[in-house]
Amino acid sequence: MIPQKVNREDVTLKEVTPDQETPAEASRMILLAVDDDPVQLEIIAAAAERLEYPPIGVVRADSVASAREAIGSCKPDIVICDNFLPDGEASAVLTEMRHRNPLVPVIVITAHESVPNAVGLIKRGARDYLVKPLKMAEIQQVIAGSLAWRSEEEDYADLIEPDQEGEGIAYSASPVMKDALRLAGRAADSDASILIQGESGTGKELLARFIHSKSARRERPFVVVNVAALAESLVESELFGHRKGAFTGAQTDRVGFFEQAASGTLFIDEVAEIPLSVQVKLLRVLQFKEIQRVGDSEPRSVDVRILAASHKNLDEMVRDGSFREDLFYRINVITVQLPPLRERREDIPHLVGQMIRKLAAKNRRPLEGITQRALNLLVGYGFPGNVRELENILERAVILAKRSLIHEGDLPAFVVSGSTTEPAGDSLDHKLNNLERHLILEALKETGGNQSRAAALLKITERRLRSRLERLVLENPYT
């Protein structure tokens, strides 16, 4: 069975003014029912649809494969899945759901004799189980219980506590992130150089500021230099300064970043971009704590703590000779690896809360929070641009929102239909895919989902548009 697509018209709020909006409309949910027995599917659907609150749209699937597809395309808020399916077991559906969005409750249907098996699944993250033969009242109870559990866990509007400033590193529940923060906190007070690695937008600069603020140098300057933003020929003079007349264009003496950071911390962002010829000079600075301005014959002593960051794999660069091994060991006394956001999805609700508060204040918008459905879509999105991308998406939503909560319709189309759960966000191919996805979705939105007109807008044939949609694992969310 091809997972039956829920009609987004049914589940998306359209133009609803704050006065018209009821709490029920604000939190319309999607239930994915997975069973190869059509009778059981009907019982689940009837039970769900008869629940008065919250209103639920039901998507049906009859195999692991079609459930996987539906999880990707329909972004369920709750899953009820039979333990045994023709092509596999509920555990496969549970794994897929937890990978895509660990906050979505999964309920397993089991025969009486297989209850121990279902209990095993609960240990692996399933929310509850239902024993056959299914009874409407029990299904409704389990659904209501699971969703109540969700709102207890994630009372999103309340995440925005009045006394939170919304600045700084957000609280994290992710074990990997906690380890990274613990390590950074322990190393902060030493003078050791720290290398912060992580994809773009994972918070490397924010972490560097955190380390500085926890160090004995906190009252001294924190200076940031982004090497990628400097012309290659100027990296040396920007870092170390220059004397008047040292080269064409050096009209005055200039203090470099090292001297600006005297007694404080210098954060060298995109350290991998330092040309080899300057790397050897940086190594000398770290060894002897002396810098030499370009055009100067005398070295000057400097006392600076170095924090460096890169989204590139410096190990690999050392191996291929584009980064000096001795410099690598100097700047890498301690390495803190920041995980991509898609690997710590459990932190998204809290980040969202903190950011909405900050952005609402910044943009002077009376925003109170986000609907459960909209948050659910964010948790399920891939975030190739990590926390920075989340912040950009929320800023747009805060500005667009017509009501006191951010709704699904305030999120960009690529989040709603999002298929960016693919790995690694840094390659050119990945970025191009995202751009293409974005442009296609914009065209589809503009034409109300009409593919032939969207293709005309994009100046490609409809056939080509269809093949693009397929290649990008994208479906037309406006049909």
Ligand SMILES: Nc1ncnc2c1ncn2[C@@H]1O[C@H](COP(=O)(O)OP(=O)(O)OP(=O)(O)O)[C@@H](O)[C@H]1O
């Ligand atoms: N853990 C976090 N808590 C709250 N905000 C965060 C967190 N991580 C990142 N941000 C926010 O996301 C944005 C990007 O963070 P930052 O500039 O530190 O990332 P980066 O890894 O240095 O990016 P790049 O590699 O592109 O320089 C910033 O606005 C920052 O405040």
